[in-house]
Amino acid sequence: MVKSNPPFTELSMFDLRGKQSVRATFKLSQKAIDAIGLVAVHMGIKQKSLFDHIIEDHASLDQLAQTIQIRRFKQLDRKQKTFVLSRRTIEALTAISKTYNMPRDALVEYSIKKLESVIQSEKIRHKERKSLAGNLENHFNDVLSLYRDSAMTLGEEDPFCRHLEKLIDHMKRTAEDVDTFLEKSKVLEDF
Structure with a gap:
């Protein structure tokens, strides 16, 4: 008779433990x-998920660590900030930090720099969205x-008129949603 595995194997318990949230404080610019x-607010992504994405990958973090110039990092004006991260992300940071004898703060600082290209891309898209929103208003006035x-x-x-009236109501709600999104995205303009 074949013995069945329990619902949670050691491997799956390890995976679950890696997803546990922990608080960590870093000194960052x-x-x-x-x-x-x-990025978290604009894209509706939890900061923890962002950290998991930009830090948890050992190979990328290892490659990044090789390019960091600690002397430049130490010249940055930094302040303490506490974040919630997964245990696996903290473990990745700690492992690379020990390997290269480098502060975790530096790894986090330069990992976050990867987001700057995303922000610049979104900044361009925000400008295009604002332009398109003007077209939306023109079409609304036509209807x-x-x-x-x-x-x-x-x-x-x-x-026919009642259907158009429903369309107008729907367009008003959509325009309000677009305006709210554009207002929320204004933070991109000053970055």
């Missing part, structure tokens, strides 16, 4: 702190004009 916050003409010709209770 204000630009790095702003970058992680901006509103069509509704007014239709209501004059057919009457407000005509099914």
Whole structure:
């Protein structure tokens, strides 16, 4: 008779432990702190997930560690900031830090710099979105004009007019959502 494995094997328990959240404090530049916050808020990603993505990969972190110039890092004006990270991310940071005899702060600082290209790309897209939002308003005004003409010709209770009225209501809600998103994205303009 074959013995079945319990629902949680040692390997899966190890994987779960790696996903545990822990707090860690780093001394980082204000630009790095702003970058992680901006990307998290703008893209709706938890900071912990961002850290997992940019730090947890041992090979990338190892490669990055080889390029860091500690003398330059020490010249940065930095302040303490506490973040929530996964245990696996902390372990990756600690391992690379020990391997290269380098502060974890430096690894985090330069890992966050990878986000700058994402921010610059989003900054360009934000500018394009603002331009397109102007077109959205023009199209809304066209539909509103069509509704007014239709209501004059057919009457407000005509099914065609009622459908246009629903479309206008939907367009108003969508325009409000777009405006809210663009307002939230304004932080990109100053980065």
